[in-house]
Amino acid sequence: MAKAELDQKSVTGRAFSVLDAFDASHRHQTLAAIARRSGLPLTTVHRLVHELTAQGALIRTSDGAYEIGSKMWRLGLLASLHSDLREVALPYMEDIYQIANDAVQIGVLDGVRCLIVERIAGSRTLEVVSKPGARLPLHATAVGKVLMAFGSKELQDAAIKSLDKYTTKTITDEADLKKQLKIIKTQGFAHSEEELAMGATSIGVPIYGYGNRVIAALGLVTPVANRDIERMVAVLKVSASALSKKLILSGVGSLSAP
Amino acid sequence: MAKAELDQKSVTGRAFSVLDAFDASHRHQTLAAIARRSGLPLTTVHRLVHELTAQGALIRTSDGAYEIGSKMWRLGLLASLHSDLREVALPYMEDIYQIANDAVQIGVLDGVRCLIVERIAGSRTLEVVSKPGARLPLHATAVGKVLMAFGSKELQDAAIKSLDKYTTKTITDEADLKKQLKIIKTQGFAHSEEELAMGATSIGVPIYGYGNRVIAALGLVTPVANRDIERMVAVLKVSASALSKKLILSGVGSLSAP
DNA sequence: ACAAATCCTTCCGGTGAGCGGAAGACCGTT
DNA sequence: AACGGTCTTCCGCTCACCGGAAGGATTTGT
Numbered sequence: 001m002a003k004a005e006l007d008q009k010s011v012t013g014r015a016f017s018v019l020d021a022f023d024a025s026h027r028h029q030t031l032a033a034i035a036r037r038s039g040l041p042l043t044t045v046h047r048l049v050h051e052l053t054a055q056g057a058l059i060r061t062s063d064g065a066y067e068i069g070s071k072m073w074r075l076g077l078l079a080s081l082h083s084d085l086r087e088v089a090l091p092y093m094e095d096i097y098q099i100a101n102d103a104v105q106i107g108v109l110d111g112v113r114c115l116i117v118e119r120i121a122g123s124r125t126l127e128v129v130s131k132p133g134a135r136l137p138l139h140a141t142a143v144g145k146v147l148m149a150f151g152s153k154e155l156q157d158a159a160i161k162s163l164d165k166y167t168t169k170t171i172t173d174e175a176d177l178k179k180q181l182k183i184i185k186t187q188g189f190a191h192s193e194e195e196l197a198m199g200a201t202s203i204g205v206p207i208y209g210y211g212n213r214v215i216a217a218l219g220l221v222t223p224v225a226n227r228d229i230e231r232m233v234a235v236l237k238v239s240a241s242a243l244s245k246k247l248i249l250s251g252v253g254s255l256s257a258p
Numbered sequence: 259m260a261k262a263e264l265d266q267k268s269v270t271g272r273a274f275s276v277l278d279a280f281d282a283s284h285r286h287q288t289l290a291a292i293a294r295r296s297g298l299p300l301t302t303v304h305r306l307v308h309e310l311t312a313q314g315a316l317i318r319t320s321d322g323a324y325e326i327g328s329k330m331w332r333l334g335l336l337a338s339l340h341s342d343l344r345e346v347a348l349p350y351m352e353d354i355y356q357i358a359n360d361a362v363q364i365g366v367l368d369g370v371r372c373l374i375v376e377r378i379a380g381s382r383t384l385e386v387v388s389k390p391g392a393r394l395p396l397h398a399t400a401v402g403k404v405l406m407a408f409g410s411k412e413l414q415d416a417a418i419k420s421l422d423k424y425t426t427k428t429i430t431d432e433a434d435l436k437k438q439l440k441i442i443k444t445q446g447f448a449h450s451e452e453e454l455a456m457g458a459t460s461i462g463v464p465i466y467g468y469g470n471r472v473i474a475a476l477g478l479v480t481p482v483a484n485r486d487i488e489r490m491v492a493v494l495k496v497s498a499s500a501l502s503k504k505l506i507l508s509g510v511g512s513l514s515a516p
Numbered sequence: 517a518c519a520a521a522t523c524c525t526t527c528c529g530g531t532g533a534g535c536g537g538a539a540g541a542c543c544g545t546t
Numbered sequence: 547a548a549c550g551g552t553c554t555t556c557c558g559c560t561c562a563c564c565g566g567a568a569g570g571a572t573t574t575g576t
Binding site for chain 3: 009010011030031032042043046064
């Protein structure tokens with residue numbers, strides 16, 4: 001339970017410590033739970049939560065607990081990666097899903113993680129943790145490896161500093177990973193087999209935006225059993241180039257790091 | 259340009275004044291612009307924006323301006339109306355779109371406005387301002403009227419206090435509106451013709467959730483020319499009852515007011 | 517039935533974090 | 547070169563935030 005968030009010195013820092021106490025598996029929390037998870041004194045949380053509720057950032061449900069409010073949702077829609085990328089990519093992802101019948105996902109770089117922006121999955125597809133909003137490690141997923149391979153030198157160095165081991169197949173050796181990244185860059189796609197979770201294999205290809213920079217990665221996730229990598233790569237590459245063209249035309253792509 | 263936001267006394271209040279300076283048509287703003295729109299001193303905005311950027315709530319683009327950051331987007335996904343309602347409703351909305359070929363939208367109550375949660379629109383459909391995240395007036399849209407008709411007495415009174423006039427057909431008379439709300443409640447659907455924008459007509463039906471309470475409204479928007487209200491109502495009602503059943507089973511629905 | 521352990525809320529005095537004016541470093545434009 | 551616009555740093559005053567203490571409201575255990 002990480003309680004040492006950013007700063008916590010400024011009020012906004014504290015406010016976001018409160019908000020950060022919410023995640024996919026903690027969407028509905030009591031005041032005391034928020035205090036515990038954020039590591040802030042109860043009284044302080046009490047006040048902050050009240051202010052945030054007044055702003056509509058939180059909402060109090062009928063049972064007295066708190067949830068993220070509609071203002072957060074409304075503001076979140078304004079994030080460019082959502083409005084722009086998702087909007088354009090969704091139809092293409094649906095096409096891919098029709099053909100491949102496997103889970104399709106698109107992700108962007110967020111710090112040293114891969115942020116899943118959208119995902120299409122059927123009932124047949126395996127249930128992994130890669131819902132929209134999830135932040136997956138770069139070195140253990142195909143989409144992540146793509147973003148890493150086409151990313152800056154600094155990004156690679158930063159990402160390599162924490163190569164967590166998720167399964168027996170996760171690549172944790174720096175040299176091995178660097179070698180693979182080079183191959184990915186030349187052959188234009190990444191492959192990951194049971195490196196994040198057993199039973200799942202995935203491939204990913206880069207998506208280009210404004211100025212021909214890689215702004216996202218498109219991927220397919222499928223059970224190890226019925227994989228047909230060549231076919232999947234072919235399908236992905238066709239859609240990816242069409243999608244990239246459209247993104248470049250609409251001029252999507254402008255980010256930066258603090 | 260509303261500069262008198264909520265409070266502005268507390269730090270969180272000020273922080274949200276900054277965030278509130280962003281909307282669909284102001285997604286990309288310079289520091290000075292934010293200061294102007296929020297009504298806060300430039301120096302103050304400067305500090306707040308820095309803190310918010312450090313938290314990932316804002317992001318600085320390569321041209322020096324600011325946008326809503328990915329953390330906001332991630333947090334926004336946790337809002338229950340999005341994750342739950344949207345998730346369940348989307349397939350039904352797509353079905354309706356296949357049949358009717360008109361813009362389909364679903365909205366929930368947000369204060370005294372109707373918050374559009376999701377919308378499906380084709381290229382043929384007319385371009386109105388009802389994108390996801392938009393907050394439409396209750397008395398001038400079909401979905402809004404539904405929420406109002408099935409809402410509490412207090413809500414109706416609060417909404418009636420500000421009956422803005424958008425077109426010549428907008429209903430601004432309190433008695434007329436109340437009469438219509440009664441009819442809507444008995445016949446189970448609402449109709450609005452050119453009350454928000456000329457050329458557009460819309461109908462709406464209620465959607466039920468946990469405890470058989472009305473939690474949302476489903477609507478169709480079409481050009482006035484090719485309207486066929488009876489058919490539209492029929493289509494909507496079928497989908498609405500199916501969707502309601504599913505929502506009730508999954509137990510969606512829990513809100514409250516400050 | 518009581519006690520114990522939760523939970524949430526209000527009160528209040530000290531203090532340090534937030535405030536914002538002033539000043540200056542930058543652009544571009546006329 | 548003087549202007550109008552942007553962003554940034556500096557710094558002292560003050561007031562809004564902080565959080566312990568205390569008490570009410572519920573739920574749980576014995």
